Amino acid sequence: MLEEKNYEPPLISSHCPAIVRLIQIKFPELVSNIVPIDTPLDITAELAKKYVSIKTGIEKEEVGVFFLTMCSAKVTAIKNPVGKEYSPVDGAISVAEIYDSLRKIVKKDIEIDQELVIPGSPGLGMGFDIMGCDKTGIKECVCLSVSGIDKAIKILQEIELRKIPQLEYLELYSCDGGCVAGMLNVQNPYVTQVRFREVMDSLSGNGSNYELLKEELPKDFTPQKITLSPRPIGGLSEDISNSLRKLGMLEKTLSDLPRIDCGACGAPTCRDFAEDIVQKRAEIHSCVFHLLNSVAELTGEAFSLAKKIPYVKDKTKTKRIDGSEDY
Missing domain, CATH: 1.10.15.40 (Electron transport complex subunit B, putative Fe-S cluster)
Structure with a gap:
């Protein structure tokens, strides 16, 4: 959409479910600015199910996908998705609940069936949990990343009044500091953000995440469109x-x-x-x-x-x- 320019700027990311609901209720005129395709989480879940189904012969409907989340709003979004009837994610597990158990397992030398590991650069998908347009695979553009529900409201008010006409893409997070500041995280959000960036750079390199995504997405990939509408008050x-x-x-x-x-x-x-x-x-x-x-x-x-x-x-x-x- 950024390449085709067939939209009224700015495009607003649909990544944060709390922000989407905020716009539907308090800024109905900006609903059409929300990116009208599946969230990165649901797209990843669909691709994972398809990949495992092909590799194992199991029906795609029988493959379960569970999301390790730092944000309780994502749990609500999985149970009650916005813009469609159901989410391809089958459930969510709190990072705080599973963190200690995972640390013990990671330290052990466990064999992993490489056939079921989805190929590509695993660091790419981590970018949506931290602030910064450079890490979310967005084409280079005039982009603004804002966190905190109160700050998000102020920015949306300015956009509604057409005070930032040069802005092309907007990332909003309800939690201060991005998803890493979610209540289900166990680590200091600022420390987590630094570690996320280190891991992403080591796994994906320092190149353009946008170009990497274009290379690694399946050639026949077409994201599902979602229908968003204002929530009547x-x-x-x-x-x-x-x-x-x-x-x-x-x-x-x-x-x-x-x-x-x-x-x-x-x-x-x-x-x-x-x-x-x-x-x-x-x-x-x-x-x-x-x-x-x-x-x-x-x-x-x-x-x-x-x-x-x-x-x-x-x-x-x-x-x-x-x-x-x-x-």
Whole structure:
């Protein structure tokens, strides 16, 4: 699209699901600027399934693809993709959950079936998780990369007012610092960004990622187009009394949320997320902060109950009902 110039600039990356939803709700006039093709994640998943299917003879529909993610918004995007019915990614696994186990495995000398390793430069796909147009395989152009939901809103406001006419491509991330700053990461995001760049350079070299991508994509590759449309902002209900009741529920739900508008749940703001909950489009546990607080409360209750487990006296030692012993 950048080569053909058949669009009204700037093109906006669809990589961050929270940003896409933000534009659909608060900047409907800019929906047509979002790149109307599959996200890099879904494109990679489709290519991986096709490759494994050819190599093994397994039906493509039977091949599972799971994404190791640092961002909880990607989990929401997999379950409820924007612009299409389903995502080719079958599930997501938190980096924080699997990091320690992977480190132990990586240190071991494990044989890998090279037939199932997709050929090419593996460092290319890492570029979308860090800020910087030079690493995402975009053709050289006037590009701007911005992170943080509040900064993204300010830039979108300026674009809506046509204040940056020279801009050709825009990368927006809801998390400050890019996807590496996601809540499911275990490392300092700035350290992660440096390491990502080092790994990418060692695997892909320092050349143009755009040229590398053109060489390595299959000749018959055609990305799937997606249909994006504004999300209408309607009332909570057509009935006034029901609308007032829901408004009270919305305010109560909002008071239980952190109000930091991180976008990790997939909604652009906490208020939009509260409305989704009231309208039964989302569940409150999609908020990472609320989920962590709930887990902490349950852990505290479990600890308090554990201390109340009665003792059973033995001759030489004290034994708890759960089998543990105190001498």
